[in-house]
Amino acid sequence: MEKYRSFVPEDDERVLRYQTALRQASARVGSIRLELTGLTLTPASVMLCASPSDPSVERLAEYLAEELADDGWFEAGFNRDIWYSNLVHFTGLPADPWALVEWVSARRNLDLGSSVHTYADLVAWKFNNRHMVSGTLGRAELSGPTADARSRSSGHSR
Template sequence: MDRVTSEALAVAGGSHWPTGAVASSHFTVRTLERYRPAVAEDDEQVLRYQTALRRSSARVGTIRLELTGLTLTPASVMLCASPSDDAIERFAEYLAEELAGDGWFEAGFIRDIWYANLVHFTGPPDIPQTLVEWVAARRSLDLGASMHTCADLISWTFNGRHMVPATLGSAKLGGSTG
């Protein structure tokens, strides 16, 4: 993902955020709330989120995603993924169940695409048509698979250049060996 992120950033222009870089690459299973610039680890909501994460993670094993190509949105270049089985969908369901009322932000929302943002745009791409053509040429692209044996609770902060994750909790997926 880091390599493809670097390539996409070179085409889009260097002022955008390299969200798919090693330090920040991720697949979002659920967004829990609106952005908060500062989130304390002992925040009451965070403690409930951590409990829900641990409980839901214990109920599902390793998640495998086939990385199938790129797509373009008005906000980002995305890496598309296809689940190898129903583990990620079950995990999302379990997480919604365990969050209960704390899952209000995406209540009733079911993801119909799994993706990792590689580049978030901070403005228009340098040469939009070149980026469109570059992504189109990579729409179907076998990039292998990603194996996920844990899930993290993340908050995002701005480091002056781009968004960086701060881990507020982590849980091993039940049945995972790695």
């Protein structure tokens, strides 16, 4: 949503607006299913890659951008081409970086199943001098119609 801030007060006006936008966008989308497709590597982390099973996650991103309006400036015009979860954050160079590159490359394409998400969280990350720690600033239930319900109501089947 924004550039990193080392301190975010609980009554921060921007965070309150982000929470409202998240609740409003989440009410328009049902649960999100992602296919877990393998691993990738960045200079800062090992990531689990995912692919959307249907347009729900893209719809959530669109609705969130609408609800954020001017507060959505940080990702305005950004088209996400990867969905992921960080598995490992690096605090320095790995002992054998080439071995890690080869290990992740061998796992680039894996069928790791799927995940179903029924909530969206607004999260801030901090480094606590040992590892990354997340703090939840807000949570909203994905309570809108599911992709299957939208297909049935429009007369389309999958």
